[in-house]
Structures are given as C-alpha cells and as structure tokens.
C-alpha cells in the first residue's frame with residue numbers, strides 16, 4: 047500500500063463557540079473522540095467549550111458524552127480511556143458573543159492554560175455558531191488579542207491562530223465578498239479554514255486518486271469522449287429540525303453553492319501540479335471561474351426549481367414542505383434545484399453538466415456520473431433490439447461509498463446479443479477499515495495546518511458569482527407554482543426530459559391536491 051504518514055498536530059487549545067449546539071454534540075465531539083481513540087491527537091490538546099447556555103464543566107462534559115452515545119462512529123463505550131483523557135482536558139466557559147466583556151472569561155481561561163506572556167500559543171477557534179454571530183465575535187477576539195494575524199512564517203515562533211468556519215459563507219456574491227473582506231481585515235487567508243464536510247468524505251477525495259493515479263481515465267476525460275456529467279446530491283429527508291434556517295436559504299444556497307459545485311470542481315478541474323493546498327485550490331478556482339455565465343434564456347430554461355408537496359417518505363406519509371413545522375404556509379423557498387451548466391474551456395466545451403440537488407426525493411444519493419459518447423462507428427448497429435446504454439462511470443459518495451463502471455458486453459450464447467454490465471467497487475466490502483467521518487478528517491487537518499480540503503476565498507466567491515444571477519432572476523419573477531413535485535419522487539424533472547437541450551421547462555405545472563403533477 048502507498049500511504050502518507052499523518053502529521054500529529056501540535057499541542058494547542060481548541061475553542062468551540064456555540065458549544066451548546068447541535069454541531070458540537072453531533073459532529074465535533076464524536077470526531078474528537080474517534081481521533082483520540084486512534085491516537086491522532088496530541089496528549090495536551092485542550093478543549094474549551096464556549097456558549098451562553100448554563101452549563102458547568104461537568105454538565106458540559108456530560109452533554110458531549112450524550113452526543114457521542116448517539117452519533118459516534120465508534121461506540122462511546124468502546125474506548126473509555128480515550129474519552130476519559132479527552133474529557134479531563136475539556137472545560138466550559140460561559141459568556142456572550144456580543145461584546146468584548148463577553149470574551150473576558152475566555153481570556154482568563156486561555157491565560158490559565160497557555161500563560162499571559164507571548165510565546166508559542168497555538169489556538170484553533172471553531173465557530174459552531176449562526177453566521178451572523180461570526181464577524182462581531184472575530185472582532186472581539188482580535189480586540190482582546192486572543193486571535194492575532196499570523197503569517198505562516200510567524201507561526202513557527204509565535205504559534206498558530208486558526209479559525210474554522212461553517213457554512214453558509216454569505217448568501218449571495220455581495221455578502222460573501224463582504225464576509226471575506228471582514229475576515230481579511232484581521233486574518234491571513236492561510237489562517238481561515240472554511241468547512242465543507244463533503245470534501246472530507248472518502249469518495250470525494252478518491253475522485254482525485256481515480257483521475258490522477260489511473261492513466262486510463264485522464265485521456266477520455268474531455269469533450270471528445272464524454273457526452274455529459276451528472277452531479278446529484280439527493281436527500282430523501284425533509285427539512286427536519288433545520289426548517290427555520292432552510293426556509294431562509296433554500297436548496298441553491300444550502301447545497302448547490304457548496305457541496306455540488308465543490309464536487310464539480312474536483313471532477314472537472316485540470317490536474318494540479320501537486321497535492322498541496324495552493325495547487326489544488328488554484329485548479330478548483332480556475333474551473334469555477336470557467337463556468338459559463340447563465341444567459342437570460344438559460345436562466346429561464348436551464349435552471350429548474352421545485353418545492354415538494356405531500357407524498358411518501360419510504361413507507362411513511364410525508365407532509366408538504368409548506369406544512370413542515372417552522373416553514374411559512376406560503377413559502378416560495380425551493381427544496382429542489384437543477385442546473386444544466388457548461389464550462390468554457392478546451393476540455394469541456396459543449397459538454398452539459400447536470401447539477402441537481404433536492405429534498406424529499408426518492409432516495410438519498412450523492413454521486414457524480416460520467417456518461418461517455420457512443421463509439422464513432424457502430425459495428426453492431428444491425429443487431430435487433432435496443433442498443434445497450436453508453437459506458438458510464440459513477441462515483442458514489444452516499445449512502446454507500448464506491449465506484450462503478452458500466453460497460454457493454456456480449457451476452458453468453460450462440461447469438462450475438464449485447465447487454466450492459468456494471469463492474470462495481472463497493473468500498474465497504476473491498477476495504478476492511480471503516481471510513482473515518484468527514485469531520486474527523488477535516489478537524490485533524492485543521493489542527494495539523496493542512497487546508498487542502500477546505501474551500502478558499504476565491505472558490506467561495508466564484509461559486510457565488512455563478513449562482514447569484516439565478517437568485518436575482520428568481521426574485522424578479524412572479525411567485526413560482528409551488529409545490530410542483532410530490533415527496534418521494536425524483537423532483538419536478540421526473541418523467542420530463544430536462545436533459546434534452548432543446549426543451550425548456552420554464553413553466554412546470556403545480557401539483558394537484560392529490561399530490562400528482564397536473
């Protein structure tokens with residue numbers, strides 16, 4: 047096996063803002079526990095949970111432990127030592143985010159842990175708080191000198207000060223640029239780790255290995271051989287407990303801007319010169335910058351939005367989006383969006399990329415699929431029956447991780463009959479080791495100072511530059527005829543040929559009260 051040794055992060059204090067919230071208990075605490083169990087963390091990593099809620103250190107530790115029990119990849123009871131060692135270095139600090147005095151208690155705790163004298167003070171500030179809290183809180187931390195601008199070279203003498211930010215990174219191009227400008231006032235870009243947990247998933251990282259470690263794929267990875275590419279992030283779930291946030295955001299902002307466009311960038315970018323963050327980010331940015339701006343005609347015909355009505359979620363009945371708790375009864379928020387995108391460069395000119403995401407779809411599925419063109423001269427054209435489907439390569443990220451290649455083959459027998467067969471590589475059966483959770487990988491990278499799998503400022507702004515015209519176009523239209531797909535279906539494009547370039551589905555029919563499209 048060919049592998050890199052993983053850097054053990056240096057000792058540091060990790061401060062989690064919003065430590066009372068869902069993310070801290072569901073993702074951050076289990077990730078820390080699993081890393082600890084695998085001896086990936088330094089012995090003197092201190093965790094400081096910071097929030098306004100009324101916890102003591104003991105009750106906070108118990109709160110995290112509950113999170114582990116419910117959400118950890120490795121059962122919470124399996125490594126009691128790991129948890130014991132982690133929790134003895136975990137404390138809770140109660141304070142407000144709104145003013146400088148709110149972080150006074152944090153200053154005292156950090157001084158107690160790291161000393162008041164400037165020295166090597168490694169700090170990772172994890173912002174697990176709503177996005178509007180972030181800029182003010184960063185200002186207070188800077189005013190209190192808890193968080194300082196540090197160039198990469200300075201880190202060697204003074205230690206690192208890093209921030210991990212959670213999406214959303216703005217809600218359009220203007221707000222994303224404003225947020226980045228605020229961050230830039232006090233921090234170097236190298237100090238900012240923007241989390242997109244999709245980039246921490248095994249199969250997503252494997253896209254690069256597949257493309258750049260296998261010489262058989264790269265020669266056909268272009269408009270000569272590729273007919274189209276489908277990138278799909280489908281969820282069978284509804285909005286659940288995130289209704290309030292989702293109703294103000296929608297599928298385009300919640301998933302398309304980050305997960306889908308990040309998958310697209312990895313799938314279609316040019317080979318980077320190296321695996322370092324700068325080289326990979328530069329290629330991803332170039333690709334996002336080459337997305338063909340959507341013309342008024344494409345905005346009308348090549349972008350489809352939808353919202354689910356009542357229907358099925360597995361064996362259960364599902365309510366319409368507008369009947370979900372926390373959603374306005376006249377909401378026009380999209381729960382589905384599909385874009386036919388093009389990339390203006392030599393490699394991809396003319397190849398449609400179908401980008402789709404939605405909630406309450408037929409099943410949960412994240413995959414990128416390349417459909418290859420037919421052979422230039424079909425020797426088997428005279429055979430009777432339907433021609434088998436084209437070659438297809440699928441990289442599946444969720445729910446099962448794996449790769450499948452569809453090839454055309456002869457059906458055994460005396461007659462010449464063609465069929466397709468899938469060569470499948472499900473990770474779970476091929477590799478004995480369990481995939482780490484995306485948060486484990488990304489947290490470890492942030493602690494170790496490797497930003498390769500975090501989105502850069504340029505990537506965020508280029509993604510918004512591409513998508514903001516859609517938001518503007520929608521805001522100028524009459525309210526859409528929602529709901530327009532039944533929960534449990536494949537969305538408003540089901541049964542319609544969205545994938546034919548000569549067809550425009552600008553005016554999709556609303557659902558009838560029974561749930562069926564009109």
Ligand SMILES: NC(=O)c1ccc[n+]([C@@H]2O[C@H](COP(=O)([O-])OP(=O)(O)OC[C@H]3O[C@@H](n4cnc5c(N)ncnc54)[C@H](OP(=O)(O)O)[C@@H]3O)[C@@H](O)[C@H]2O)c1
Nearest residue numbers: 064066067068069070097098099174175176177212213214
């Ligand atoms: N949960 C996820 O799976 C997930 C996934 C992707 C991204 N994110 C992002 O990660 C961040 C944290 O997510 P979360 O789910 O943990 O959020 P959350 O539970 O709503 O909030 C986390 C904590 O932030 C504090 N807070 C500060 N100001 C607040 C305000 N105005 N309203 C509500 N809470 C406030 C609260 O703690 P105190 O009241 O105790 O101070 C709360 O417990 C968000 O930016 C979210 O968009 C979350």
